[in-house]
Amino acid sequence: MPKRTKAEAEATREALLDAAEVIFLERGVSRTSLEQIARQAGMTRGAVYWHFKNKSDLFHAMLDRVKMPLRQLLDDVEDPDQPNAPLESLRLATLHALGRLQGPRSRRVHTILLHCSESASDVDILALQDQLACDCYETMVERFEEARDTGTLIDNVEPEIASRMLMSMILGLLHDWLRDPERYDIGDVGPRMINTFFERITPTPAKPLD
Amino acid sequence: MPKRTKAEAEATREALLDAAEVIFLERGVSRTSLEQIARQAGMTRGAVYWHFKNKSDLFHAMLDRVKMPLRQLLDDVEDPDQPNAPLESLRLATLHALGRLQGPRSRRVHTILLHCSESASDVDILALQDQLACDCYETMVERFEEARDTGTLIDNVEPEIASRMLMSMILGLLHDWLRDPERYDIGDVGPRMINTFFERITPTPAKPLD
DNA sequence: GCAAGTTTACATTCATGTATGTATGCCTGT
DNA sequence: ACAGGCATACATACATGAATGTAAACTTGC
Missing domain, CATH: 1.10.357.10 (Tetracycline Repressor, domain 2)
Known part of the structure; x- marks a missing residue:
C-alpha cells in the first residue's frame, strides 16, 4: 500500500514523530532503532528514511513540535x-x-x-x-x-x-x-x-x- | 604476558575505571564499546570481562568511587x-x-x-x-x-x-x-x-x- | 508517465558474550 | 626451599545478532 495522498503523507510523518516520542521514552534514544519507530507507527524503515535524513534529523523534528522560548x-x-x-x-x-x-x-x-x-x-x-x-x-x-x-x-x-x-x-x-x-x-x-x-x-x- | 601479581591486577582494575571515565565522557555511555575502554587502558576486552560482569557492572563500580551522600x-x-x-x-x-x-x-x-x-x-x-x-x-x-x-x-x-x-x-x-x-x-x-x-x-x- | 511515497532486499559494520588458550603467580606438602 | 598443581589474570577467536544506509522494485496520485 504505497503512495498516499499528500495529506496522508503528512499524517504518516506526524505518526512517525509520535511513534518516536513513545519509543524514545521507553527505550532511550540510542537504543531505539529506526525499525522500531517505523513499526510503532505501522510503517517500515523506508518511510522513515523518506521523511527524515536519519535519526538525528528525526529527533530535531520531534523537538521542534514543543519548543517554547x-x-x-x-x-x-x-x-x-x-x-x-x-x-x-x-x-x-x-x-x-x-x-x-x-x-x-x-x-x-x-x-x-x-x-x-x-x-x-x-x-x-x-x-x-x-x-x-x-x-x-x-x-x-x-x-x-x-x-x-x-x-x-x-x-x-x-x-x-x-x-x-x-x-x-x-x-x-x-x-x-x-x-x-x-x-x-x-x-x-x-x-x-x-x-x-x-x-x-x-x-x-x-x-x-x- | 598474562597473570600479574595481585597488586598489579588491582591497578589494571583502576586503570579500566579511569579509562571508562574518559571514554564515557567523550563518546557517551551507550556509544562506547568495552573494546574502546580496554584499549584506552592498554588492555583487551578479556581484562574487562575478568574484572566486571558487563558494562553496567563497570558503570556502577565507576560511580562507587565518587559517591558522597x-x-x-x-x-x-x-x-x-x-x-x-x-x-x-x-x-x-x-x-x-x-x-x-x-x-x-x-x-x-x-x-x-x-x-x-x-x-x-x-x-x-x-x-x-x-x-x-x-x-x-x-x-x-x-x-x-x-x-x-x-x-x-x-x-x-x-x-x-x-x-x-x-x-x-x-x-x-x-x-x-x-x-x-x-x-x-x-x-x-x-x-x-x-x-x-x-x-x-x-x-x-x-x-x-x- | 513521471515523480512522490513506501516496501523489500542487500551489503556492511560493529558490539556482545562466551569459549578457549596460556602463561604466570601463589600455595601446599614434604 | 622448592616442585608440582591449581587458580588467576589476562588475550584471542568465534558465533551471533542487530542496526545502518542504500539501491532497487513497486504502487499509486496528479
Missing part, C-alpha cells in the same frame, strides 16, 4: 495595555511554563531530552540545551536588571545570581520531577516554589499573592 | 563539640559539596551521569539518581523542620518546599554548569546562589555571612 511565554502573559512589573511578568511566565510542561507531549519530549538521550550520540543534545538555556538566562537577566533599576528587586540580590537561581530551580525541579512524575504533583509544588522565591526577593512586605 | 557531608562540616544551627550546617555542607564537585574525577563522573548516559540503557540511571535524590531530600527536610521548630527558618516557608528549592537549585546548577564548565566559575556563582538562598529564608536581619 521564554520570550514567547513572556509575550503570552503580558498585557500590552497594562504592563506588569518585570518580576511579576517573570513569575507569571514561569508558572505558565510549568503548566505547559504538564501537557503529555511536552512532558514526554522533555523527559526524553533530560533523561533518555545522551550527549555525543547521534544527536548533539548539549548544543540544543545550551541554546535554550542561554536564551532563557539572558532574558531573565534583562528582567531582573529592570526590576533592580525600578526598585522591585531586593537590594543585595544581583540580577545575574537571581537569574541563575531561578533557572536552576526550574531546571532542577523538572529534572527531578520527570524522573518519576508520580512522586509528587508538580502543579502544586512548582508554583509554591516559584511564589516563595519571588516573594523572598521582592522588597515590599508584599500584598498577598493571589 | 549528604549525611556524610553534614558529618564532615559538623563539629560535635559545638553544633551549628541546622540551616548553617546545611549551608556549609552544600558549599562543601559544591567544592568537591570541582575535583576532576567527581566532575567527570557527574557529567557522565547527567549528560552522557541515558535511562533504559545498559544501566538503570534513573534508579541510581532516584536513590541519591530521595536520600538527599529526606535529610534536607529533617534539617529544615528542625530549623522551623527552633525558629531559624522564616515562618511562611514550609520545610518541604524549602528542601525542594535547595535541591532543585543545586541539581539545576550542576546540570547547567556541567554542560559547559567554561561558561562561568561555579566556585564563584555557586556559593553566591547558596548564600543568597539561605540569607533570604533566615529570619533575623542576619549577621553578615563570612
Whole structure:
C-alpha cells in the first residue's frame, strides 16, 4: 500500500514523530532503532528514511513540535495595555511554563531530552540545551536588571545570581520531577516554589499573592 | 604476558575505571564499546570481562568511587563539640559539596551521569539518581523542620518546599554548569546562589555571612 | 508517465558474550 | 626451599545478532 495522498503523507510523518516520542521514552534514544519507530507507527524503515535524513534529523523534528522560548511565554502573559512589573511578568511566565510542561507531549519530549538521550550520540543534545538555556538566562537577566533599576528587586540580590537561581530551580525541579512524575504533583509544588522565591526577593512586605 | 601479581591486577582494575571515565565522557555511555575502554587502558576486552560482569557492572563500580551522600557531608562540616544551627550546617555542607564537585574525577563522573548516559540503557540511571535524590531530600527536610521548630527558618516557608528549592537549585546548577564548565566559575556563582538562598529564608536581619 | 511515497532486499559494520588458550603467580606438602 | 598443581589474570577467536544506509522494485496520485 504505497503512495498516499499528500495529506496522508503528512499524517504518516506526524505518526512517525509520535511513534518516536513513545519509543524514545521507553527505550532511550540510542537504543531505539529506526525499525522500531517505523513499526510503532505501522510503517517500515523506508518511510522513515523518506521523511527524515536519519535519526538525528528525526529527533530535531520531534523537538521542534514543543519548543517554547521564554520570550514567547513572556509575550503570552503580558498585557500590552497594562504592563506588569518585570518580576511579576517573570513569575507569571514561569508558572505558565510549568503548566505547559504538564501537557503529555511536552512532558514526554522533555523527559526524553533530560533523561533518555545522551550527549555525543547521534544527536548533539548539549548544543540544543545550551541554546535554550542561554536564551532563557539572558532574558531573565534583562528582567531582573529592570526590576533592580525600578526598585522591585531586593537590594543585595544581583540580577545575574537571581537569574541563575531561578533557572536552576526550574531546571532542577523538572529534572527531578520527570524522573518519576508520580512522586509528587508538580502543579502544586512548582508554583509554591516559584511564589516563595519571588516573594523572598521582592522588597515590599508584599500584598498577598493571589 | 598474562597473570600479574595481585597488586598489579588491582591497578589494571583502576586503570579500566579511569579509562571508562574518559571514554564515557567523550563518546557517551551507550556509544562506547568495552573494546574502546580496554584499549584506552592498554588492555583487551578479556581484562574487562575478568574484572566486571558487563558494562553496567563497570558503570556502577565507576560511580562507587565518587559517591558522597549528604549525611556524610553534614558529618564532615559538623563539629560535635559545638553544633551549628541546622540551616548553617546545611549551608556549609552544600558549599562543601559544591567544592568537591570541582575535583576532576567527581566532575567527570557527574557529567557522565547527567549528560552522557541515558535511562533504559545498559544501566538503570534513573534508579541510581532516584536513590541519591530521595536520600538527599529526606535529610534536607529533617534539617529544615528542625530549623522551623527552633525558629531559624522564616515562618511562611514550609520545610518541604524549602528542601525542594535547595535541591532543585543545586541539581539545576550542576546540570547547567556541567554542560559547559567554561561558561562561568561555579566556585564563584555557586556559593553566591547558596548564600543568597539561605540569607533570604533566615529570619533575623542576619549577621553578615563570612 | 513521471515523480512522490513506501516496501523489500542487500551489503556492511560493529558490539556482545562466551569459549578457549596460556602463561604466570601463589600455595601446599614434604 | 622448592616442585608440582591449581587458580588467576589476562588475550584471542568465534558465533551471533542487530542496526545502518542504500539501491532497487513497486504502487499509486496528479
